[in-house]
Amino acid sequence: MSTQASRASARLMISPAVLLLLGWMIVPLAMTVWFSLQRYNLLMPGMEAFIGLDNYEYFLTDPAFVTAIWNTLALVLGVLVITVIGGTLLALLLDQPMWGQGIVRILVIAPFFVMPTVSALVWKNMFMNPVNGLFAHIAKAFGLQPFDFLSQAPLASIIGIVSWQWLPFATLILLTALQSLDREQLEAAEMDGAGVFSRFFYIMLPHLARAATVVILIQTIFLLGVFAEILVTTNGGPGTASTTLTYLVYVQSLLQFDVGGGAAGGVIAIVLANIVAIFLMRMIGKNLEA
């Protein structure tokens, strides 16, 4: 159906989407870059001035920035480790014959559909609160001091909350990949004398590796933007203990009203995300050929 007339009408049909996304990309992005080169504070309007890369210098030398980078790294890696390993184990478990598999699946998938503010607040209050939370009650029942999760281990607690939310995603993807594995490959391996562990390491794992890579890349993109969970639990604190790059930019832009500095931070965040995106796009591109 590739006649000339079709080509022209096809271009027409794609253009709204392309133009809108182009606008969505270029305009705000350009503005961010522009602001990042200015001294622009919302509390002192009318005093904007071009200051070149000063914002970047300031941002990058801010100790809060270094902390934020480490925290971001810790958050992303922590969640990735938990969800990928946990997801693999869960996928293996769910792949086994059992009764009521459908229901177990529903139970395991559920956390992903809970909105981030709800899950964060539920964990913060009903579970982690050192006075009234469930963990506190359990600790007291064993005669132990309740642990104030969000004060004493803020980042770790947030990692836990976010992992709980994303575990279903990893599980679902890995389970889908596992179930797409040709059973005959496993049967052939069994005929060749491979035991359960060998079959796992030499056949299942390589097959899952590809899906795991996709999970890692996609989750990383989304994890870099974790926001709500931090906002409603620790506000990035105590101090900057649980501030990630995203949160730092938010704080600077909308709480300290330093639009220039926040914009610089935004540009840095974009650069980091792009690095991951390049790898992800390559994987997707390979699949689009198929």
Next chain:
Amino acid sequence: MSRAVTPRRKAITTVLAWIVGFLIFFPILWTIVLSFKSEGDAISAPLNVLTSTWTMESYEAVQERSNYFLHFWNSVVISFGSTIAALVIAIPAAWAMAFVPGKRTKDVLMWMLSTKMMPAVGVLVPIYLLFRDMGLLDTRTGLVIVLTLMNLPIVVWMLYTYFKEIPSEILEAARMDGATLRSEILYVLTPMAVPGIASTLLLNVILAWNEAFWTLNLTAAKAAPLTAFIASYSSPEGLFYAKLSAASTLAIAPILILGWFSQKQLVRGLTFGAVK
């Protein structure tokens, strides 16, 4: 493998799986339980919680004290509004890319996907300022615009994959049968595409409902959807566990139900085809 699995092994697996599933689901379950308790009971020890009286007072309190219904309605308008807007823009685009592929189609598609990977925080500043200057802050319209654009790549992508699955031979057969372009779209393409469009709609409503960056930063009292409303419980006054539970249960229930039906769509929509 259709060899017999011993009932014993199946039983062990079942027990293990149910325990794991229960543990993972527990926070949600606990929230639902607490929503039916009074505030005093909600903060007491777990055993006490389970044995105390069940009541609807927390649900009533949520409705009275805060305009829960307004926020619920905001969520509905924003989720469905942005989804429908995205569909209107995306269906022609995906149609064109699936059925009249050109040399650059793949590149365009990939570029669209890449826009989704841009971190929202990178454009927080300009969007916030633009909205402020255009009077779009704290409006449902503003949020619909943002969410439409944020999710457009995924909607286009999902529709593209569904359209590609329609065998081109069937459309050729329609042409051989004398169908004009309009007839082809009306009688053959659309009926076959409806399931795919429905799936895309489902997933996108879920994603928009749960979106918690723009909804938190661009709204205040008037246009706040449920995400922002719940966030207001982060610095509450007095006892609030039961009310939080009631509000949360109401907020997540619709999406939990929709989500149970959309697992396949989730895999398709969020892995961009890299996993089948």
Next chain:
Amino acid sequence: MGKIQLKSVRKAFGDVEVIPPLDLTINDGEFVVFVGPSGCGKSTLLRLIAGLEDVTSGEISINDTPVTALPPAKRGLAMVFQSYALYPHMSVKKNIAFPMKMAGLPVEEQEKRIEAAAKALNLTDYLDRKPGQLSGGQRQRVAIGRAIVREPTAFLFDEPLSNLDAALRVNMRLEISELHQKLATTMIYVTHDQVEAMTMADKIVVLHAGRIEQVGSPLELYRKPQNRFVAGFIGSPKMNFIEGAEAAKHGAHAIGIRPEHIAISATEGAWKGTVGVSEHLGSDTFLHVATEFGTINVRAGGEVNLHHGDTVYLTPDLEQLHRFDAEGRALA
């Protein structure tokens, strides 16, 4: 009236020329088969006639009216696809009715034709079912029914039997041939299976790399192949080819002899060889004989008591010997 003519029709995809300029005339009422190996361009040629692909240059005319610029809907042709291409969301009845609906036929006329087609194809009991509920053979018939009710100038079949199992294929072959006899409409049939071609065609067009190697009746192609490609393509098992000194003896670069034209003797003959694999079907015996010229396949009627390792003498029927020059063309 189904005369179709192709004049200097050429098809290229970008820089790749898939079909070099080609001329072909199909007469009214003929059953023409396009046959050739995978990738030879036969499906492409069919789609050019249908209008599903545009010609890069050249002219196609139906009943002396040029149709090159017309879209498929306006050419008055009907096509049966390899995958049947039935509309999955419509019942069998609606599937068959669709082309008539597109043509705006009055409902009573539609009902009449549907009934007739359903009766002719044994589909009357299935009219309310959806394609998903039918077997392969039934779906095939629905596809044919949909084509029949259009009362087209010509039928186009694109490897329609490839997706059926062997037994069903034989049945459907007969049904399609009977259909042709009944309707007497031009039919163009694409297949890679030379048995289908030989059994169904009035005229066979052998294609190779986009070029027409030969056009003729089945027997013509069998008896007088114009080149080595056609000689090797038509006839099963394949013709044996021998080059070198033995061919030079007959004044050719290569000679060819069909397996069924070789006489066997355990004691004397022109060529000596040893039996390799021997296949005994009861009705025929196929021997793969290793000779000084390579493996020669021989077909004998009935049962021949020769097995692996036996010495055998082969004598070709000189009347049936084909001679080819160095370019593969047949010598008189």
